[in-house]
Amino acid sequence: MEFxxxxxxxxxxxxxxxxxxxxxxxxxxxxxSKENVSSKMHQKLKDANYNLNNTxxxxxxxxxxxxxxxxxxxxxxxxxxxxxxxTMPGNFIPMHSDSIDVKEKNYKRYWIPLQDYIDGHVFIIxxxxxxxxxxxxxxxxxxxxxxxxxxxxxxxxxxxxxxxEPC
Amino acid sequence: MDNIKKIGNxxxxxxxxxxxxxxxxxxxxxIMAEWKGRHDVYNKMIAGGWDPSVVYWWHxxxxxxxxxxxxxxxxxxGCKIKWWFVKLIxxxxxPLHTDSKEKIKLYWLPLQDYEFGHVFLIDNQLINDYxxxxxxxxxxxxFPHGSSNISTSVRVTLVIKEYLE
Numbered sequence: 001m002e003f004x005x006x007x008x009x010x011x012x013x014x015x016x017x018x019x020x021x022x023x024x025x026x027x028x029x030x031x032x033s034k035e036n037v038s039s040k041m042h043q044k045l046k047d048a049n050y051n052l053n054n055t056x057x058x059x060x061x062x063x064x065x066x067x068x069x070x071x072x073x074x075x076x077x078x079x080x081x082x083x084x085x086x087t088m089p090g091n092f093i094p095m096h097s098d099s100i101d102v103k104e105k106n107y108k109r110y111w112i113p114l115q116d117y118i119d120g121h122v123f124i125i126x127x128x129x130x131x132x133x134x135x136x137x138x139x140x141x142x143x144x145x146x147x148x149x150x151x152x153x154x155x156x157x158x159x160x161x162x163x164x165e166p167c
Numbered sequence: 168m169d170n171i172k173k174i175g176n177x178x179x180x181x182x183x184x185x186x187x188x189x190x191x192x193x194x195x196x197x198i199m200a201e202w203k204g205r206h207d208v209y210n211k212m213i214a215g216g217w218d219p220s221v222v223y224w225w226h227x228x229x230x231x232x233x234x235x236x237x238x239x240x241x242x243x244x245g246c247k248i249k250w251w252f253v254k255l256i257x258x259x260x261x262p263l264h265t266d267s268k269e270k271i272k273l274y275w276l277p278l279q280d281y282e283f284g285h286v287f288l289i290d291n292q293l294i295n296d297y298x299x300x301x302x303x304x305x306x307x308x309x310f311p312h313g314s315s316n317i318s319t320s321v322r323v324t325l326v327i328k329e330y331l332e
Contacts, residue, residue, distance in 0.1 A: 048318075050257050089217050089262070090260055094318070095284040095319075120313060124317075127283055151286060153261065153262050153286075153288065155211045155214070
């Protein structure tokens with residue numbers, strides 16, 4: 001994963017605060033009913049005895065918040081998709097490779113923490129843990145299919161912005 | 168020692184049946200309520216959202232298994248030890264914490280090779296360069312540590328506490 005730069009002047013701290021107050025979609029508990037997603041990944045998780053009726057993490061989209069995310073200076077294309085991941089203490093996101101139902105084959109995948117690194121906020125990508133980041137840092141996946149996952153074994157919520165940009 | 172150091176590989180000492188037995192049954196539920204009064208961070212954890220009644224991990228002490236542990240080969244015969252296994256099935260976690268500052272040494276031994284998603288974190292460092300039977304001495308009294316399993320396989324580890332006095 002490549003560090004692109006810090007863009008804290010373009011990211012509002014209010015986003016973090018608002019995300020604390022909304023729940024969003026319980027993942028994967030509510031995903032089948034709301035997004036009708038059925039994937040090989042879910043079957044793999046079931047086979048590993050994950051209980052998909054539990055909340056692993058919360059997915060927050062534009063439907064859940066009052067703010068809009070636009071005009072980001074590192075985005076070079078005309079459009080992008082975003083969502084926010086909220087992992088509360090004890091929550092996690094199993095290791096996975098993104099699978100999004102889109103027509104475009106090539107994407108840039110960005111990862112942006114909405115807070116400074118906290119001990120116990122685990123983010124692993126391609127076998128390496130990402131630490132010592134700051135609010136507003138922007139990271140680009142080497143490949144949008146890179147395997148990644150996260151866990152929160154700290155005492156504070158962990159909130160990150162996820163962006164897909166067609167290219 | 169700083170936070171953690173490898174002292175060797177003792178795979179031949181590890182009986183594969185230990186892991187098999189631990190995987191096959193439940194031990195003592197690892198719940199946050201048991202940390203009340205034992206760990207300084209308990210109140211902070213509950214305030215942060217940890218559920219005191221959820222089983223976050225499984226704990227196996229001698230009374231939970233059918234086997235006895237022979238003296239570890241890196242320790243002297245007759246030394247005073249306490250041991251337990253920790254099992255994390257996929258989706259389980261062990262919160263970040265610091266152990267009591269007793270006059271002890273702590274050893275950590277994985278019962279399987281490292282796998283993506285088997286997380287052991289100490290002092291902001293991911294421990295991922297290990298194989299079954301590796302033994303690490305770690306400074307759990309001074310450095311926060313915790314673990315999680317976001318893989319698709321069960322993770323079993325052995326912790327041995329050696330009393331120095």
